[in-house]
Every structure is written in structure tokens, then in C-alpha cells.
């Protein structure tokens with residue numbers, strides 16, 4: 001597992017973040033568990049390793065998980081390409097299963113696996129080495145397409161933010177959560193590129209601290225003004241007129257517009273409604289799951305109790321306490337001002353205007 005670890009000091013890094021990269025026949029991913037203290041790539045050579053990288057949050061964020069899974073399928077094909085046909089098929093099926101079991105909520109994982117399976121089926125009469133080459137091309141395309149989509153969403157989203165806007169975001173929906181540019185943070189990057197002077201308020205996003213560790217890091221790297229708050233401060237700031245808009249990403253949107261995102265998003269959306277602040281969700285079409293009619297049917301991952309009892313080696317809670325750790329929650333569509341997609345902005349999302357995106 002993780003055969004290559006290539007540690008580099010943060011200060012030596014260039015500004016643009018390459019969350020996943022293909023190097024010498026291997027997938028390399030930034031280890032997001034150790035950011036921002038260490039900037040380090042880990043290398044992956046088959047589907048099982050990639051599945052473990054997703055499960056353990058080396059890579060996280062819905063679109064990035066989808067890209068990693070696509071590479072996981074390609075790696076499995078490359079690792080098995082010299083096997084006889086039956087053994088190749090068996091190895092591939094095992095790889096698909098391992099990847100599908102890595103995390104349950106972000107639908108981009110299953111979207112990417114479906115896309116890779118369709119690609120495999122189309123080329124299934126070819127010899128395995130040729131199938132492996134085709135699957136690798138497809139994985140590269142999934143990643144490149146993700147950046148193009150994020151840029152399109154960024155342009156649509158930037159037009160919603162006024163010059164000088166102070167924008168709250170929750171969790172990390174940045175370059176680190178995608179193949180590049182980001183969804184919610186892509187909107188901020190595009191707004192800055194368009195000459196708007198915006199400032200970002202990042203909440204820390206307990207328990208995994210994606211806001212404090214990852215969003216704050218991305219914004220600091222690019223000199224986009226960012227202020228860090230703890231999760232319980234956003235209501236106070238809204239009450240004092242210090243937040244003009246909220247932009248978040250999403251892991252899965254149901255057919256009726258209900259939005260699953262990092263735990264705590266619902267709380268922010270309720271507060272935004274209370275204070276008349278627009279609540280926007282940056283949402284590529286690959287994150288919309290038309291097979292699920294309402295948010296209550298979206299599977300919510302429950303993660304380890306250790307994430308709540310303390311952080312890394314430090315434990316603050318008493319032995320014997322019981323713990324809940326749902327990693328996502330669902331914001332009802334009625335609290336969502338608009339979805340920002342690569343096809344445009346969908347105001348007041350509902351069954352009709354969401355299904356129209358796929359026509």
C-alpha cells in the first residue's frame with residue numbers, strides 16, 4: 001500500500017494544486033490527512049489501494065473521489081493486463097466492488113464507476129492490454145473534464161457574487177476536492193479572476209477540519225482573503241451583517257433538489273434563510289442522482305467515533321461516552337437559493353428544473 005511517498009515542504013510548492021496526478025504508470029494523490037503541515041504525494045498501483053486511499057480520506061471531496069475511482073479501474077486493468085481473459089475479468093470485477101465499497105455518500109464515485117464500466121463494455125472484445133490503455137485514456141478524460149466543468153460553474157457562480165462580497169463556505173469544495181479549480185472555491189477563484197474583490201469566511205468543519213486545514217490553505221496559497229471561524233460562529237456573523245452569501249459544494253443532490261453535503265451544511269442553510277442570505281450550491285451534473293427522489297433516501301456515511309473523541313493523537317472526551325458521527329446531512333431544497341451547474345444557474349431547484357438539465 002502507498003508504495004511511494006514523496007515528502008516536500010509546503011513552502012516549496014507552486015500555487016496551483018494538483019490533487020491527483022499520473023506519474024510513471026502510477027496514480028499519485030496529495031495526502032489530505034496531513035495538510036497543511038505536510039505536503040506529500042502517495043502513490044497507488046491498483047484498485048484495492050485506491051479504495052483504501054478513498055476510505056481513509058487521503059483523497060476526499062465528491063468529484064476527486066470520482067476521479068480517483070476512475071484511475072483505480074484503469075490501474076486494475078494495467079496491473080492485470082497480462083492475465084488470461086477470465087482472470088482479467090475477475091480481477092476487474094473485484095476492483096469495481098472494492099472501489100464501490102469505499103465510501104457511500106458521494107454519488108460521483110458511482111457515476112465514475114458506471115462510466116468506466118460502460119467504457120470497458122464497449123472495448124471488451126479487445127485484448128486486455130488494449131482495454132487497459134483505453135480505460136487509462138478514459139480516466140484522464142474524467143479528470144480533464146472535471147476541470148472544464150468547474151471552470152464553467154465558476155463563471156456562472158461568479159456572476160452571482162457582488163464586488164466586495166463576504167462569502168461563507170463550509171467544508172472544502174476546492175481544487176483539493178476535485179481535479180482542479182474546485183466547485184464552491186472555483187466560484188471564488190473565478191470571481192477573483194473576473195476582478196471582483198471578495199473575501200471568504202471558512203468555518204472549520206468539525207470533526208475532520210476540512211475548512212480549517214484545506215479551504216484555509218487553498219485560499220492562503222492564492223492570496224484570496226480568508227477568515228477562519230469555528231462552526232458555531234456563523235450565526236453570530238450573519239446576525240451582525242458580516243456575511244453576504246453562502247456557497248457550498250455537494251456530495252449528492254436528489255431529483256427534487258435536496259442537497260447532501262458535509263455535516264453542518266443544513267445548520268448553515270437554516271441560519272442563512274433566517275437572515276435572508278442567499279445559499280448557493282455548486283453542483284456538477286455528475287453529482288445529481290435522479291434515481292433518488294428525495295434527500296432522506298441518500299445514504300449518509302457514519303464515520304469512526306475516534307474523529308469526535310479527539311483529533312489525531314489528542315483525546316479530549318471521557319472514556320465511556322457514546323458518540324455519533326454522521327459525516328453528511330441533507331439540506332431541503334426549499335432552503336437552497338440556487339444550484340450552480342455547468343449548464344447554468346438553477347434558481348429554486350425542484351423536480352422540473354432539475355430534470356430539464358438532462359434533456
Ligand code: MRU
Nearest residue numbers: 060061062173177183249250262
Ligand atoms: O468527507 P469529505 O471531505 O469527502 O466531504 C466533502 C464535502 O462534503 C464537499 O463539500 C463535497 O464533496 C463537495 S466537493 C466539490
